[in-house]
Amino acid sequence: MKDKLHQLKLKYQGKKMAPAFNALHTFLYTPNETTHSGSHVRAADDLKRTMNTVILALVPCLLFGMFNTGYQHFSAINGFPENFSLMEHFLTWDNLWVGLVTVLPLVIVSYGVGLAIEFLFAVNKGHEVEEGYLVTGMLVPLIVPVDTPLWMLAIAVAFGVVIGKEVFGGTGMNILNPALTIRAFLFFAYPTWMSGDKVWVHEAVERAGTADAISGETVLGSLAQGSDYSYSLADMFYGFIPGSIGETSTLLILLGGLFLVFTKIASWRIMVSAVVGALVMGLIFNGVVNAGWLPEYSKFYTLMSFPYWQHLLVGGLAFGIVFMATDPVTGSQTNKGKWYYGFFIGFLSVMIRVFNPGYPEGVFLAILLMNVFAPTIDHYVLKGNIKKRLKRFKTATIYPKASDEVDTLKTETA
Amino acid sequence: MSKDIRIRKGLNINLVGAAEQTIAKAVTSNVYALNLDDFHGITPKMLIKQGEDIKAGEPLFYNKNNEEMHFVSPVSGELVEIVRGARRKILTLKILADKEQAYVINKVPDLDTADGEAIKSYLLQCGGWPFIKQRPYDMIADPNVTPKAIFISAYTTAPLAADADFVLKDKEQEIQAAIMGLGKLTPGKIHVSIGKSSRSPFNDIKGIELHKVSGPHPAGLVGTQINKIDPVNKGETVWTISPQDLVMLGELLLTGKFNAERIVALAGSVIKAPKYYTTKIGAEISTFLYASGVNEDRFRLINGDVLTGSKTNTEGYLGFYNNTVTAIPEGDDYEFFGWNKPVFDKISSTRALTFSWLQPKKKYDLDTNTNGEHRAFVLTGRYEEVFPLDIYPLQLLKACMVKDLDEMEQLGLYEVAPEDFSLTEFICISKQPHQQIIREGLDLLQKELG
Numbered sequence: 001m002k003d004k005l006h007q008l009k010l011k012y013q014g015k016k017m018a019p020a021f022n023a024l025h026t027f028l029y030t031p032n033e034t035t036h037s038g039s040h041v042r043a044a045d046d047l048k049r050t051m052n053t054v055i056l057a058l059v060p061c062l063l064f065g066m067f068n069t070g071y072q073h074f075s076a077i078n079g080f081p082e083n084f085s086l087m088e089h090f091l092t093w094d095n096l097w098v099g100l101v102t103v104l105p106l107v108i109v110s111y112g113v114g115l116a117i118e119f120l121f122a123v124n125k126g127h128e129v130e131e132g133y134l135v136t137g138m139l140v141p142l143i144v145p146v147d148t149p150l151w152m153l154a155i156a157v158a159f160g161v162v163i164g165k166e167v168f169g170g171t172g173m174n175i176l177n178p179a180l181t182i183r184a185f186l187f188f189a190y191p192t193w194m195s196g197d198k199v200w201v202h203e204a205v206e207r208a209g210t211a212d213a214i215s216g217e218t219v220l221g222s223l224a225q226g227s228d229y230s231y232s233l234a235d236m237f238y239g240f241i242p243g244s245i246g247e248t249s250t251l252l253i254l255l256g257g258l259f260l261v262f263t264k265i266a267s268w269r270i271m272v273s274a275v276v277g278a279l280v281m282g283l284i285f286n287g288v289v290n291a292g293w294l295p296e297y298s299k300f301y302t303l304m305s306f307p308y309w310q311h312l313l314v315g316g317l318a319f320g321i322v323f324m325a326t327d328p329v330t331g332s333q334t335n336k337g338k339w340y341y342g343f344f345i346g347f348l349s350v351m352i353r354v355f356n357p358g359y360p361e362g363v364f365l366a367i368l369l370m371n372v373f374a375p376t377i378d379h380y381v382l383k384g385n386i387k388k389r390l391k392r393f394k395t396a397t398i399y400p401k402a403s404d405e406v407d408t409l410k411t412e413t414a
Numbered sequence: 415m416s417k418d419i420r421i422r423k424g425l426n427i428n429l430v431g432a433a434e435q436t437i438a439k440a441v442t443s444n445v446y447a448l449n450l451d452d453f454h455g456i457t458p459k460m461l462i463k464q465g466e467d468i469k470a471g472e473p474l475f476y477n478k479n480n481e482e483m484h485f486v487s488p489v490s491g492e493l494v495e496i497v498r499g500a501r502r503k504i505l506t507l508k509i510l511a512d513k514e515q516a517y518v519i520n521k522v523p524d525l526d527t528a529d530g531e532a533i534k535s536y537l538l539q540c541g542g543w544p545f546i547k548q549r550p551y552d553m554i555a556d557p558n559v560t561p562k563a564i565f566i567s568a569y570t571t572a573p574l575a576a577d578a579d580f581v582l583k584d585k586e587q588e589i590q591a592a593i594m595g596l597g598k599l600t601p602g603k604i605h606v607s608i609g610k611s612s613r614s615p616f617n618d619i620k621g622i623e624l625h626k627v628s629g630p631h632p633a634g635l636v637g638t639q640i641n642k643i644d645p646v647n648k649g650e651t652v653w654t655i656s657p658q659d660l661v662m663l664g665e666l667l668l669t670g671k672f673n674a675e676r677i678v679a680l681a682g683s684v685i686k687a688p689k690y691y692t693t694k695i696g697a698e699i700s701t702f703l704y705a706s707g708v709n710e711d712r713f714r715l716i717n718g719d720v721l722t723g724s725k726t727n728t729e730g731y732l733g734f735y736n737n738t739v740t741a742i743p744e745g746d747d748y749e750f751f752g753w754n755k756p757v758f759d760k761i762s763s764t765r766a767l768t769f770s771w772l773q774p775k776k777k778y779d780l781d782t783n784t785n786g787e788h789r790a791f792v793l794t795g796r797y798e799e800v801f802p803l804d805i806y807p808l809q810l811l812k813a814c815m816v817k818d819l820d821e822m823e824q825l826g827l828y829e830v831a832p833e834d835f836s837l838t839e840f841i842c843i844s845k846q847p848h849q850q851i852i853r854e855g856l857d858l859l860q861k862e863l864g
Contacts (some may be wrong), residue, residue, distance in 0.1 A: 002748050026787060030752025034782040035746055038832070038849035039839045040720045041427070041573075041742065044760035044768045046786020048753035050793060050843050053766040067562075130789055172790025264764040267795055333794040333808060384810055386824040389647070397602065397646035399560035 002029065019122040023129035051134040053265045057256035058138050058323065062107075062254050065245035066099025067091060069146050072242050073098050073202040076214035080230075090240070101247055102202050106141035108148045113157040114140075121166050132171030132178070132329070133161065139179035139323060142246025143316060143364070144186060145199035152193070156185045175372045177330045180364045187359070195359045197221055200242035216242040219314040220353065224360035226302045236313040246318040250312065257322035266326035269335060271341035274321040275312065277346025282308025285354060303354045311350050320363035321346065330371040336384075337377040345370050419642050421609065421629030425837060427764055429720065429742075430777045434689045435580050438705065440678075443478040446489045446696035447508045448474065449602040451724070453544060455553045455857075456505050457483070464496050471518035471541060471672030474507060480557065486541030488674030488695040490516040504733075509696070511731045520670040525591060530598040533667075537595070544734070545659035546596075549652050551860045552831035552853075558711045561653040565646055568616055568657040569609045569627045571634030575719040576679035576690070576737045578657050579614045586615045588664030589657070591637040597621050601651070607639045616657075632802065637834040641803040646829045658737050674736055680706055682720075683779040684713040684741035695731050699739055708741060714782045716740040721836035722849070737762035745783025753786065760785065763800060763841040789844040797838040805821040805829065807838050811848060814855030819862055822855055832856075845848065 005025055012018045025031075026048070035042060071090050075081070081089045114133045122129040140157060160182030187194045198204045200214035202218040208215075219241055222229040231241050239249025247253075260266035285304040288294055294301055312318055325331065325345045332341035345366050352362025450458060455480040462468055468491065473484035487493075489511045497506040518538045523532045534557055537543045548555040555561070565858070568578040582589070597604060603623045608614040610628040625643060632638045636654045646652055655663070658676055665673050674695040681688045686707035693702060695815070699715065716723035717733040720740050724733065732739065754767070761778050762768035797807040805826040813821035832849035839848035 001751075006748070013637075026753075027747035029750055030783070030785060031787060032748050033784045033787060034714075035784055037847050038722075039836050040714060040723065040740075040782050041429075041780040041840065042717055042724070042768070042784050042786075042845065043841045044757045044762040044785050045764050045766055045841075045843045046753060046784075046845065047789045047792060047843055048786065049766050049768075050764075052754045053764075054813040128787060128789075132792070169780070170579060170790070172792050205493075209800045256506055263766045264796070265766055265793070269795075331794070334806060335795055335798060378809075382806060382825070385804070385826075387826065389826060392645065393647045393649075397561070397562040398649040398652050399601070399651075 004033070005029065016123060016126075018125065019128050020119050023122070024120065029058075039255050047131045048134075050265055051131045053263050054135045054260065054323070055138050055207065056257045058135075058142065058246070060252040061142055061246040061249060061256060061319070062103070062138070064239060064249045065142060066103050067095045068099070068239060068248055069102050069202055069245065070095025071240065072200070072216055076204065076216050079230045084240075098202055102146050102231035103141060105150055106144065106148065106153060106245070107138070109303035110140040110157055111137040113154045114161050117158060117161045117166070118170075121170065122135075127170070130167070130171035134184075136161075136179045139246075140182050143179065143183050143244050143319070143324075145194065145244055146202050147199050147205055148186065148193075152186060152190055156182045156189070158186045172329055174329060175375075176368055177324055177327050180324055180368050180371075183221070183364045184368060187364075191359075195221075200244075218243050218360075220303075220360040222270040223303045223306055226299065233310070233313070236310070243314075243315070244316060244319075250318045252320050253318045259327070260322065266322070267328070267331070267338050267342075270326050270331060270345075271321055271340040273339045273342030274325050274346035274349075277343035278311055278317060278321075278348070278350050279308055280343075281347045282306075282311045285350070300354055303360065311353070315361050316363045317346075317349055317353075320349065320367055324364070324367050325370075330374065332374045332377050332381075334378050336383040337374070337381045340377050341370055341374055344373070417623075417625050417643075418610070419625050419627045419639065421627065421630075421632075421633035421638060421642075421802045423675055423799055424571075424630035424632055425573065425761075425800045425841065426630040426774070427721070427761055427780075427840065428775065428777045429551055429573045429683065430572055430779045431681050431683040431685055431688050433576070433681040434687070435577070435779050437677060437690045437692060438702075440691040440693040440697065440702035440705065441699045443511065443697035444692070445494070445508050445510055445698060445731075446487075446491070447506050447698075448485070448696055449487070449506050449733060450504050452734040453554060454483070455551075456485075460496070460504075462493055464493055466751055467492050468509065469518045469673065470517045471520070473541065475504075477554075480538075482535065483543055483554075483557065484539055484541050486518075486672050488672075493556075515674075517671050519665075520672075522667060522670040525594045525667060527829075528598070533595045533598050537663070537666070538599040540666055540670075541672050542663045543847070545655055545663055547654050549637075549646050549654065549831060550828040551856050552833075553860075555653050556651070559651045561600045561602065561651045564596055564600055564604045564653045564655065565636050565640050565643070566604065566606045566622075566655055566657055566660060567627075567634055567639055568614050569607050569612070569634040569635040570632035571629075572721055573631070574640045574679070574681040574738065574740050576658075576677070579609070579612050581677040581679075581690070581737060582615050582657055584615075585661045585664070586618060588661045588668065589615060590619055590621075590661045590664070591662035591667045593621050594822060596653075596655075605643050607634075607636075629802075632800075632834065632837050635833055637829070637831050641805070641829060644824075645804070648823060648828055650828075656735065656737075656777065659735065670780065676804065678702070678732060678736070679738045680741075681738065682713075682716075682741040684708050684710050684743060695732060695734055699726065699730050699732060700728055703728065703739070703741070710749065711742055713741050714744050716742070719841060720780075722833045743779070743781040745781030747783070749783075762842075763796065784845050786843070786845055788846065791844050791846065793843055796841060796843070800837045800841055801834075803830070803834060807835065810855075811835070811846070811851050814851050814858075817855075817858060819859060824861055824864075827852075827855055827859055 164178040164181030195219040197215045261268040348366035356405040458475040477483040491511040495508040546555040607625040689700040757768045835848040
């Protein structure tokens with residue numbers, strides 16, 4: 001097998017289809033490439049391993065999302081169970097089956113369309129297929145509502161990969177997080193579909209207007225309408241609430257985040273500062289409410305009086321902080337810059353969430369906004385380093401050259 | 415008086431096959447060769463023709479840009495071959511050695527009374543100058559520029575490299591002479607760094623500023639020490655010289671003889687009995703390689719250490735600046751599912767199902783496989799963990815790649831040499847050629863700004 005593939009690789013060498021073949025080949029076998037210049041030995045990790053680690057961290061969220069899809073579906077029809085038991089009501093075959101038939105197609109469409117475009121561009125431009133989409137393709141189904149039509153998702157993925165990534169030069173060159181570009185496209189292109197109380201529960205849209213009508217409002221949705229929600233804090237933390245597929249379980253997101261920090265793949269600086277930023281903004285809102293500056297009839301009242309730390313438990317904030325804000329390509333690239341970058345993501349997320357009239361969620365908008373500002377943040381961090389160097393330069397000891405009048409003239413004019 | 419430098423950021427790469435601290439004498443080589451690639455940026459002008467005889471220490475060629483700068487022959491014999499490449503560029507000079515070696519004995523300047531100019535022209539004439547390198551640009555020092563300081567690192571942290579303390583044993587006299595000579599070439603200090611508890615001969619040398627360094631690699635790289643002691647500013651020049659070359663300079667200043675002899679560490683997992691050999695610059699590597707024996711048929715032979723050395727083969731010759739020869743297995747084989755299996759037998763700076771963090775002291779047998787393909791820069795914040803210099807490595811690399819001269823200057827390209835980026839290159843998950851990028855950046859900066 002190994003030798004046969006090697007022969008095939010040699011056959012494809014220099015041909016147009018070589019990148020496509022190599023992409024598949026390198027999945028089976030790490031290539032036989034050896035060092036040519038510089039260091040003769042290299043560390044064990046490559047981009048595939050890195051991306052694989054992120055996917056491993058996402059798998060629990062995906063599995064939970066599948067069960068939760070079924071759980072929300074049946075609960076919306078039959079009502080929530082009174083004495084909830086994890087094994088009896090949540091981890092059941094029925095729940096999983098509903099999850100599989102709704103979530104798996106989303107995963108397949110996301111990967112299928114995205115990777116097809118990646119391969120097309122690689123073959124067309126003659127470069128290797130880079131692994132960036134492996135994570136994007138997994139993130140996309142986790143951040144969309146369960147009943148997103150597949151054709152919408154396909155269009156959004158095509159838009160996100162081409163406009164969000166390939167036009168900038170592919171993996172490593174993009175300015176905006178591709179997964180969030182896809183999410184934003186869905187939101188702005190199909191706003192009536194993507195918001196409201198129907199898309200969060202499987203089959204809610206089809207049943208609307210019939211006798212079997214069901215609905216499931218997210219916690220944030222209820223808050224935005226000033227109404228109450230029926231979920232306990234534990235429900236929110238463990239994730240037994242409606243929402244985008246992968247975003248509901250704060251517990252599993254937290255575990256995934258710890259795994260990514262431990263493996264040194266994602267930046268703990270961004271995660272910590274984003275949490276701090278969200279708490280600060282939440283505290284400010286709570287403070288405004290407590291000070292009595294906001295009349296109770298204000299449409300922001302319920303969202304602003306929502307306890308500051310609970311913002312982390314609902315909506316996509318935790319998921320965004322752990323898996324999207326930490327995207328190294330679109331985030332701040334300096335360690336110092338990451339503190340500012342993360343802080344503003346948390347801060348703005350909660351702010352947009354509260355003030356966004358049409359749609360009570362702001363994480364993806366906040367991250368996309370900060371993606372745009374990340375290079376600016378880095379620019380100022382680098383400026384600091386450059387200034388330090390310039391300051392040192394003032395005390396530089398430069399001895400005149402022994403000969404060369406030209407050179408002394410040069411330094412004088414400079 | 416000594417000052418302590420503690421390096422925290424870095425990574426020790428522990429490999430199997432460290433040279434045992436015993437010295438054997440290598441068989442005398444028949445042919446000696448100078449590889450012109452060792453002298454970066456030098457355009458040679460030959461002083462003797464093919465077929466002519468030459469003595470050890472007699473000039474072979476000079477630098478086209480500076481006629482005083484001579485490069486001398488390490489041995490006496492006949493110049494048998496001038497290997498040329500594209501556009502007749504000289505690649506290698508091969509000298510068939512005489513049975514009886516004849517040396518040129520130069521008239522030595524009096525170290526107590528001679529001034530800097532006398533020392534300088536003596537070193538230029540007698541072939542000692544090329545051992546002195548400069549920053550910026552990491553090349554042979556420009557004799558027209560006075561350096562603000564000279565840096566010497568006698569602390570070894572590079573994987574499998576020759577241990578400085580061991581090879582410098584009993585060389586106090588030569589070192590002192592070289593320090594006295596070099597001291598006249600700069601109004602600044604001569605900074606020498608040694609290991610924290612090292613019994614280095616530098617402990618007793620006068621006329622130097624001694625620094626005691628501790629920490630993981632790259633603490634032993636001279637670039638790290640320059641950055642911590644007295645970084646290079648725009649327009650400034652510092653010189654660096656390796657301690658073993660210092661010994662050769664010292665002998666040249668004391669006896670007038672260019673003695674190309676040096677102690678070389680032969681190391682690596684492929685070598686059966688890794689140890690030290692006395693041989694000469696330009697000697698055939700096979701003269702000592704097979705004395706220690708090799709385990710495998712196919713292996714990578716490296717002139718230098720595994721991070722910064724240059725590729726050679728069993729017909730190769732010891733490089734001008736090298737005192738380490740390393741042999742490691744070639745890794746041109748496929749590995750089934752190599753990208754997602756847990757990894758126990760390779761070094762990694764992450765913990766992404768790689769387990770080298772569990773046993774930081776374990777010795778590894780690494781091969782030359784890249785463990786992945788070349789990709790765009792993706793991860794950030796990784797290089798900073800192994801890069802102790804006050805420089806933003808990723809941003810500097812990118813500035814070099816896009817040839818942004820202003821930014822290259824502002825972010826500190828003057829301060830670095832390619833070897834400073836050897837460790838970031840090692841851990842790079844995108845498998846980018848960092849040292850090559852920096853080298854090209856330095857060449858461009860020099861060309862544009864002189």
